[in-house]
Amino acid sequence: MSRRFIVEADGGSRGNPGPAGYGAVVLDAETGEPLAEAAEYIGTATNNVAEYRGLIAGLRAAHALDPEAAVRVRMDSKLVVEQMSGRWKIKHPDMRPLAAEAKTVLPSGRVTYEWIPREQNKHADRLANEAMDAGKRGEQWQPSRSTAALDSPSRSAAGERTATAAAAVPEKDEPLAEPAPAPLGYAAAADLGTPTTFVLLRHGETALTPEKRFSGSGGSDPELSPAGRRQAEQVAAALAARGTIQAVVSSPLRRCRETAETVAARLGLDVRIDEGLRETDFGAWEGLSFAEVRERYPEELDAWLGSAKAAPPGGESFAQVARRTALARDKILARHAGRTVLLVTHVTPVKTLVRLALGAPPESLFRMELSAASLSAVAYYADGNASLRLLNDTGHLR
Incomplete structure (x- = not known):
């Protein structure tokens, strides 16, 4: 039976366009435990571009953990959720390649989308802000800066370590999923x-x-x-x-x-x-x-x-x-x-x-x-x- 993940993703821009970053977290759908994080400062971009980059990073992190998993994406971006669900047309030229890229990570039948209020997307929002703060310092976000374990309701009293990864890159002795190639076509x-x-x-x-x-x-x-x-x-x-x-x-x-x-x-x-x-x-x-x-x-x-x-x-x-x-x-x-x-x-x-x-x-x-x-x-x-x-x-x- 395929594993089930929840991907929560967000992106932000301080200026729109302005200094931008994204954050994403992969959660175990059964326990809510954070399994992997991704965050990145991406330079000058709009909020929507940053949100799409967060979505792509979250999907890739889920793919790296289990390429056969079923994924429920939760975002507070109505635009991204509706466009990726196929209910809204993608009119802006900057959004089209990002949406197309997101669709190549996992088969569309294994990914569903849900809009959530901003207050329910705090983990991904925090990661995006950490990435933008790192960019302001002239750095890139590092997993060691994250406090994901404090956000996890399932963290044990013994202090079980929550797995974090800048791009869900496993340890050297773990099997690595193959990155998605370009889809076939002309x-x-x-x-x-x-x-x-x-x-x-x-x-x-x-x-x-x-x-x-x-x-x-x-x-x-x-x-x-x-x-x-x-x-x-x-x-x-x-x-x-x-x-x-x-x-x-x-x-x-x-x-x-x-x-x-x-x-x-x-x-x-x-x-x-x-x-x-x-x-x-x-x-x-x-x-x-x-x-x-x-x-x-x-x-x-x-x-x-x-x-x-x-x-x-x-x-x-x-x-x-x-x-x-x-x-x-x-x-x-x-x-x-x-x-x-x-x-x-x-x-x-x-x-x-x-x-x-x-x-x-x-x-x-x-x-x-x-x-x-x-x-x-x-x-x-x-x-x-x-x-x-x-x-x-x-x-x-x-």
Whole structure:
């Protein structure tokens, strides 16, 4: 029998539009116990956009806990509840892609919607305000700041810990649900407006790149090599000539920031950092070649090659990376709807975005070639479909 969850979600904007954030909590439908929380400061947005982002985050958190669950969504936004229930038309162009995205998380037959008064939505409202307060401090909301356990009527006298998660990301030894791929269909067949396009740039070379060593987010964080700096200049010139990039978002790792800053300076844009775009943490394998890993960790390597849920010792699995990459994708799509955005990131996030757009299985990660400073592109449409436009283009490199 499927589990039953209640998702309570809210969003707010201090200015409408203004600094905005959302909050969502997943509750056990039987006991009312909070199972997971999500909250995010999303920059400048309207109340309605923030409310939809809260809904999407809550649904994704429920999906991560049990992709087969039945979900009852409770919100104090009459607009979102009526639109998602199909009783009101979605007329505003900013709402259409968000509603379409929400519908892709879980099958519509497993999600129902209920309007509740604001005073009954205090948990999600508090999380949204925590996220906006964190944004005001120049930070992102962290689960440790939350007091969800105090809100839970079912918390035991012994102090049973309430599970909280920024995006319902399970612990490393728990099974991870696969992020929802783009639904099947042909987006170009209808007039769906201007898509949001991600131009995906793998960073330039570091000293480790030509040696083909594992270089993730748990290692030495190397800088660009002289060859990598030349590659960054070349891709900057190529993108400047095309003149289509409207925003730049980068992984926090040094090699990506250096690449992104080179391109952004040429384009006259700022660089926004998104932690979700960082490379896989390869744990004990950081800095080693494939041959060295094969010699030292043969069993662990075989497991890693055979399952997206297997992780290097002390590192991340591809399933975990897919979850945070998908969440980063969703945030960037909401912030830059209808625009062309340059994402400067790494091999695994680029391949993950491509495979999710195609609805390809995790093993497809091992069947793509991605060169340093290469360009790929994915377009996302208002109905939730995605289209791969380019993969591993190196024509700009001399």
